[in-house]
Amino acid sequence: MKRTIIAAACVSACLAASLALAQQANGLYRPAPKLPEPKYREQYSSMTDQRDLSGVWFIRDYNRRFRTPINTLPPLTPFGKVEFDKRVKAETDGSPYADASTHCWPHGIPRVMNSPYPIQIFQTPGKITIVHEVAHNIRQIHMDVPMPAKVPTSFLGYSVGHWDGNTLVIETKGTDTRTWIDEEGIIHSDQLYTIERLRKVENGENLENEVTMIDPVYFTRPWVKKINYAWRPDMRISEYICEENNRNAPENGVTVAK
Amino acid sequence: MNHNTRHTLAAAVLAAAGFFAAGFAQAATPSLAGIWLVEGDFSTLKTSDGKLPPLKPEAQRKYAAALAARKAGKPAFDTLTRCLPHGLPRLMFAPYPIEVIQDAKQVTFLHEAHHMPRLVYVGDKLPANDDLDGNYMGFSAGRWDGDTLVIDSGGFNDLTTLDKAGLPHSDQMTLNERMRLIDGGARLEDLITINDAASYNKPWSVRVTFKRMPADYWLKEFVCTDKNPDAS
Structure with missing residues (x-):
């Protein structure tokens, strides 16, 4: 009898421990912040409208490495694995490759959605605009139009969106290959196609973004990464000038710490 | 009857x-929402009555040095040569579209130039300069006076100039803007008053107008550090 209780306790405790460990490995999932006062929140119709994503959001589970929901490396092709390993080794050796952020270029999609800085979402007719504090990025999403057959290449790509019930679906193509998917070494080709599914959960306190990445050059199959953002009406976008404090500017494509 | x-x-x-x-x-x-493009050339600012702004001697020296540097082709003073922000009010004069998004609490100016956002918090009071960080875009507090959006801004650094020519300002500068629709909403007017007792003998004003662009215009990507377009 006693043994059974101990075993049961161990099962739940061990499960909690392994869950905690998995979460830690995935980046800390912070609890929703305590907001100033209830009446402050009542001013926001966005709390009750599932299709109103407007306002300031702040990432809850930032991790510079992109992993699958079960905390494994994405399904890299042999070529993708070689490129990934090269970048990880270069960083370990102290001379990391320069990515877009090193040059103060926009960070690309999906990377810019995974920055430890707040974002503000605006919804206007036919358009969703996301202002990112990081490196003054402005992302624009064309609503309710089909993805053009050919899209121009740009750092933040070409995004079209539509509502699937209360989920905002954003598809992006044309992301400049000079951007990376994460900060560690997962990169992409000009065939990268991302599908983001954003929806509010936890009574509007949390915005969930399920990002699917498709790129036959680097990945053997589509794979998913989840990012969560906390609703932060108490936060404002600050000035972020990469160009001013660019101490680690790359030399011949390699970042040199100064 | x-x-x-x-x-x-x-x-x-x-x-x-x-x-x-x-x-x-x-x-x-009123709604200032829409896409706007500056009308005219504000690369060399004059007061609204067409005069040289009332520069104090030290500011006059800085201005003369800036003009000489520009003439010599080495305008090192100009933040744009390093892809740094225009600062205010210069960004309002940049010859690139501005998208304005408006709600009750915030009027947001999204500048195509450098993809720089300017967030104006409606209902806020402008804190004293000493209580602000001091950065390129400063802090903007807005309020509605009838049909006019009044913006008070401060908390600037002194690294930028008011115009391309090189009119200087100190970190004590504050701006007062009165912005309203004119011509039945086809144009936007911004009366900007520059208050900077460290650089100018008295406050002075400049009037800028913007024309409304087609509502379906989308801001283009603008990456100074990549292509370094000659933003003015």
């Missing part, structure tokens, strides 16, 4: 309705 009286009454009722409608229209906050 004869026919004529009824007509008069109906007219009076209509007039009253019209009066109220006009009253409400006046009371309602």
Whole structure:
């Protein structure tokens, strides 16, 4: 009898421990912040409208490495694995490759959605605009139009969106290959196609973004990464000038710490 | 009640309705939302009556040095040569579209130039300069005065110039802007007053207008550090 209780306790405790460990490995999932006062929140119709994503959001589970929901490396092709390993080794050796952020270029999609800085979402007719504090990025999403057959290449790509019930679906193509998917070494080709599914959960306190990445050059199959953002009406976008404090500017494509 | 009286009454009722409608229209906050493009060339600012701004001697020396550097082709003072922000008010004069998004709490200016956002918090009071960080875009507090959006901004650094020519300003500068729709909403007017006792003998003003661009214009990607377009 006693043994059974101990075993049961161990099962739940061990499960909690392994869950905690998995979460830690995935980046800390912070609890929703305590907001100033209830009446402050009542001013926001966005709390009750599932299709109103407007306002300031702040990432809850930032991790510079992109992993699958079960905390494994994405399904890299042999070529993708070689490129990934090269970048990880270069960083370990102290001379990391320069990515877009090193040059103060926009960070690309999906990377810019995974920055430890707040974002503000605006919804206007036919358009969703996301202002990112990081490196003054402005992302624009064309609503309710089909993805053009050919899209121009740009750092933040070409995004079209539509509502699937209360989920905002954003598809992006044309992301400049000079951007990376994460900060560690997962990169992409000009065939990268991302599908983001954003929806509010936890009574509007949390915005969930399920990002699917498709790129036959680097990945053997589509794979998913989840990012969560906390609703932060108490936060404002600050000035972020990469160009001013660019101490680690790359030399011949390699970042040199100064 | 004869026919004529009824007509008069109906007219009076209509007039009253019209009066109220006009009253409400006046009371309602106008929307500055849309895409705007500056009209004219503000690369060398003058006061609104066409004069050289009232520079103090030290500021006059800085301005002369800037003009000489520009003439020599080495405008190192110009933040744009390093892809750094225009600062204010210069960004308002940049010859690139501005998208304005407006709600009750915030009027947001998204500048195509450098993809720089300017967030104006409606209902906030401008804190004293000493209580602000001191950065390129400063802090902007807005309020509605009838049909006019009044923006007070401060908390700037002194690294930028007011214009491309090189009019200097100190970190004590504050700006007062009065922004309203003109020509039935086809244009936007911004009366900017520069308050900077460290650089100018008295506050002075410049009037800028913007024309409305097609509503379906989308801001283009603008990456100074990649292609370094010659933003003015």
